[in-house]
Amino acid sequence: MTQVRRLALGAALALVANAAQSFPDRPMTMVLPYAPGSGADAFSRAIGEHFARVLGQPVVHLNRDGGSGVVGMRSVATSPPDGHTFGLTPMTAIVVQPHMVRNTGTTPDNFAPICGTNENVLSVVVRADSPIRTLPELVAEGRRRALTFGSAGPNSLPQLAVWRVQRATGVDFTHVPFRGDPPHLTELMAGRLDFSASVVSSASEFINAGRLRLLAVFSEGRAGDYPDVPTAREQGVDALQFSQVGLYAPAGTPEPVLDRLEAACRSGLEDSTVRRVAAGTRVVVRYMSRADFTRMIRSEYLAYGPILRELGVQPE
Numbered sequence: 001m002t003q004v005r006r007l008a009l010g011a012a013l014a015l016v017a018n019a020a021q022s023f024p025d026r027p028m029t030m031v032l033p034y035a036p037g038s039g040a041d042a043f044s045r046a047i048g049e050h051f052a053r054v055l056g057q058p059v060v061h062l063n064r065d066g067g068s069g070v071v072g073m074r075s076v077a078t079s080p081p082d083g084h085t086f087g088l089t090p091m092t093a094i095v096v097q098p099h100m101v102r103n104t105g106t107t108p109d110n111f112a113p114i115c116g117t118n119e120n121v122l123s124v125v126v127r128a129d130s131p132i133r134t135l136p137e138l139v140a141e142g143r144r145r146a147l148t149f150g151s152a153g154p155n156s157l158p159q160l161a162v163w164r165v166q167r168a169t170g171v172d173f174t175h176v177p178f179r180g181d182p183p184h185l186t187e188l189m190a191g192r193l194d195f196s197a198s199v200v201s202s203a204s205e206f207i208n209a210g211r212l213r214l215l216a217v218f219s220e221g222r223a224g225d226y227p228d229v230p231t232a233r234e235q236g237v238d239a240l241q242f243s244q245v246g247l248y249a250p251a252g253t254p255e256p257v258l259d260r261l262e263a264a265c266r267s268g269l270e271d272s273t274v275r276r277v278a279a280g281t282r283v284v285v286r287y288m289s290r291a292d293f294t295r296m297i298r299s300e301y302l303a304y305g306p307i308l309r310e311l312g313v314q315p316e
Contacts, residue, residue, distance in 0.1 A: 025057075027060055033087060055260070069097065069153070081112070087247070089248065091297065094248070112249045117246050119243065120201070127188060189206065195215075217229060244293075
């Protein structure tokens, strides 16, 4: 390496170090790529408030829903890679949607993962006055008549959980996609849908109020707040669907800045206030380090290609 190149490299490294030391030097933006009003929304805002406390700059929360998370996360990917803009999202926009829509700009290569924050426990719910009380009963009813269900978006992970039920049992349900969980849960309670595929935290308020009934969850274990509700597999239906939520910065964000964001994430998930909000909204905290989260996202992205081809999905 020539002397000129060594000097140039040293100057570049010094700029990165200085940027990290001064970060953040203005308000930060946390993009939430789903509709406001869910339990997940309250949890994400609690994390943002913790970031503001420990990093010394306010955090602006921006809900930008649409495209099963693509609209909001594309805005993150195209933001300056300086750590001041990041998104909190389930995996869908990163590992599923790029297989379905060309040039989404939201593949794993477009992001620098910061940390995993929580698991979105996925579920099936019906109205509390429904005669259906178990997942096998839902399947049996689906064989007798056409049933409609809502989800947070086309090929969202809750919808894919129901697809796994269909693949395992041979039953067919009619999917009605919405933009986020609150709209389709409202339609379900109004009697215009037969059931919903939802994140448990989004439906918990209505479950606890006796307006909805939880039939099954798609995790490996039961939901902690609903220990009497068996998983799909415990009910004889081989349908497992995992959904990790996490924070993402744009690709190219300097490593020292990512280190500070990851540290804030880790301490936030240990913070008593954030934990209290998580407990109150039935959010299952599941921290993953930046390295582990990055590996998981890349692995899931590769895994969903064959799954979606089996579904007959062709990129648009």
